[in-house]
Amino acid sequence: QGQQMWGGRFSEATDSFVAAFTASVGFDQRFAKHDIQGSVAHATMLGRCGILTQEEVDTIIQGLHQVQQEIDAGEFNWSIALEDVHMNVESRLTDIIGTVGKKLHTGRSRNDQVATDIRLWLREEVDNIVELLVKLQSGLLNLAEQHTDTIMPGFTHLQTAQPVSFGHHVMAWFEMLNRDTERLIDARSRINQMPLGSAALAGTTFPIDRTITAELLGFEGICQNSLDAVSDRDFAIEFTSAASILMMHLSRMSEEIILWMSAQFGFVQIPDRFCTGSSIMPQKKNPDVPELVRGKAARVFGQLITLLTLMKNQPLAYNKDNQEDKEPLFDCVDTLTGSLLAFVDMLPNIIPNKESMRAATMKGYATATDLADYLVRRGVPFRDAHEVVGNAVALGIKEGVDLSELKLEQLQQFSDAIGDDVFDYLTLEGSLAARDHLGGTAPNQVLQAVARGRERLAQYNIDVK
Numbered sequence: 286q287g288q289q290m291w292g293g294r295f296s297e298a299t300d301s302f303v304a305a306f307t308a309s310v311g312f313d314q315r316f317a318k319h320d321i322q323g324s325v326a327h328a329t330m331l332g333r334c335g336i337l338t339q340e341e342v343d344t345i346i347q348g349l350h351q352v353q354q355e356i357d358a359g360e361f362n363w364s365i366a367l368e369d370v371h372m373n374v375e376s377r378l379t380d381i382i383g384t385v386g387k388k389l390h391t392g393r394s395r396n397d398q399v400a401t402d403i404r405l406w407l408r409e410e411v412d413n414i415v416e417l418l419v420k421l422q423s424g425l426l427n428l429a430e431q432h433t434d435t436i437m438p439g440f441t442h443l444q445t446a447q448p449v450s451f452g453h454h455v456m457a458w459f460e461m462l463n464r465d466t467e468r469l470i471d472a473r474s475r476i477n478q479m480p481l482g483s484a485a486l487a488g489t490t491f492p493i494d495r496t497i498t499a500e501l502l503g504f505e506g507i508c509q510n511s512l513d514a515v516s517d518r519d520f521a522i523e524f525t526s527a528a529s530i531l532m533m534h535l536s537r538m539s540e541e542i543i544l545w546m547s548a549q550f551g552f553v554q555i556p557d558r559f560c561t562g563s564s565i566m567p568q569k570k571n572p573d574v575p576e577l578v579r580g581k582a583a584r585v586f587g588q589l590i591t592l593l594t595l596m597k598n599q600p601l602a603y604n605k606d607n608q609e610d611k612e613p614l615f616d617c618v619d620t621l622t623g624s625l626l627a628f629v630d631m632l633p634n635i636i637p638n639k640e641s642m643r644a645a646t647m648k649g650y651a652t653a654t655d656l657a658d659y660l661v662r663r664g665v666p667f668r669d670a671h672e673v674v675g676n677a678v679a680l681g682i683k684e685g686v687d688l689s690e691l692k693l694e695q696l697q698q699f700s701d702a703i704g705d706d707v708f709d710y711l712t713l714e715g716s717l718a719a720r721d722h723l724g725g726t727a728p729n730q731v732l733q734a735v736a737r738g739r740e741r742l743a744q745y746n747i748d749v750k
């Protein structure tokens with residue numbers, strides 16, 4: 286029965302197409318390190334529980350280390366006939382150390398083995414992603430701090446609404462990403478639970494001690510039901526869902542940068558290293574990186590749907606369907622990690638064009654609400670104030686000037702509650718400074734938000750340099 290490790294009950298070899306079709310080694314060899322790590326812990330536990338002798342365990346562990354070295358050196362001969370990473374590693378182990386290698390799989394199944402490998406691998410990837418996220422957030426704090434009083438139009442419906450500090454806008458991005466960081470850290474605790482010991486589905490007849498393997502592998506908990514442990518991939522779906530939300534945020538930021546880089550906005554530039562030119566139009570500098578990240582979000586959402594759909598019809602316990610969990614998950618991790626790597630360098634290095642942001646803010650009657658609020662403070666009911674300011678805006682549009690450029694008498698024709706101090710409230714600086722409460726855009730509030738942001742990041746204990 287060729288190389289196969291389960292050939293005992295079969296009367297003919299697997300069709301060569303079927304062998305290739307059912308094999309996962311082409312992609313799951315990515316788990317090799319974690320598979321070996323899991324096997325070392327499993328063997329150690331078998332020894333401590335008296336299921337294998339210490340001598341057998343030592344031989345197995347030495348053999349596993351040699352397998353790891355061969356893989357690291359690129360000398361390992363991956364075989365499709367051996368289906369997956371698990372059987373490739375085990376088979377090579379037996380080649381190296383002889384029959385005792387065949388004892389490693391005592392009290393274990395590939396079903397709990399693969400579930401363990403995915404979790405060990407994903408836990409590491411999440412740590413890497415969280416580190417990138419925190420670096421990105423830290424870069425945004427630095428950017429926001431430099432621009433607490435850089436003024437830009439704030440938008441609703443993509444129409445100029447009220448003046449805001451560019452630093453305040455950047456801090457909105459910070460908040461979005463901080464929830465993503467929290468979501469991933471939270472998901473990590475459910476990823477970090479150990480299926481090993483569940484064996485194929487029902488547990489094992491050997492007197493194993495799962496607390497030993499859990500401790501050796503750094504799991505913070507042990508999956509409590511063997512059927513559930515080998516079958517559910519909800520932890521991967523949860524990760525992909527957090528990844529999708531994060532990509533949705535990166536995509537929104539990308540969209541803003543792309544818009545802001547257009548000649549029509551002219552609000553920001555990003556360094557040339559994130560852009561490419563056109564092969565025909567010599568003047569072009571295209572925001573390729575943000576455009577691509579916006580596109581890549583679609584891909585991650587797709588992987589989320591793939592995993593949800595993969596899971597939804599599966600009866601307990603393990604089904605081969607689950608072999609299809611790996612490529613979507615790998616793609617999701619790689620796409621997200623790549624996008625974050627680009628953003629860590631790009632986003633904090635945005636170069637705002639203060640003059641054009643200011644000019645745009647002056648154009649859209651952004652201080653109209655400030656004028657209405659001014660009238661309210663002088664006793665005019667808000668709805669009436671709204672009407673008065675609407676009339677003033679209409680006059681401004683007709684004359685082609687901003688509210689602050691209208692004459693006092695022109696303004697007073699709409700309401701006698703308007704005094705000559707009104708212009709203090711119509712300036713962009715006055716408008717910003719007036720929103721002086723927690724969460725508001727006043728420059729000193731943005732500065733405080735940055736300081737609080739630094740404290741919040743400190744708790745993650747990540748070197749942001």
Ligand code: ARG
Nearest residue numbers: 309369395396399605607608
């Ligand atoms: N390659 C398989 C997977 O990715 C490993 C588990 C196989 N288990 C089995 N009973 N065929 O899910």
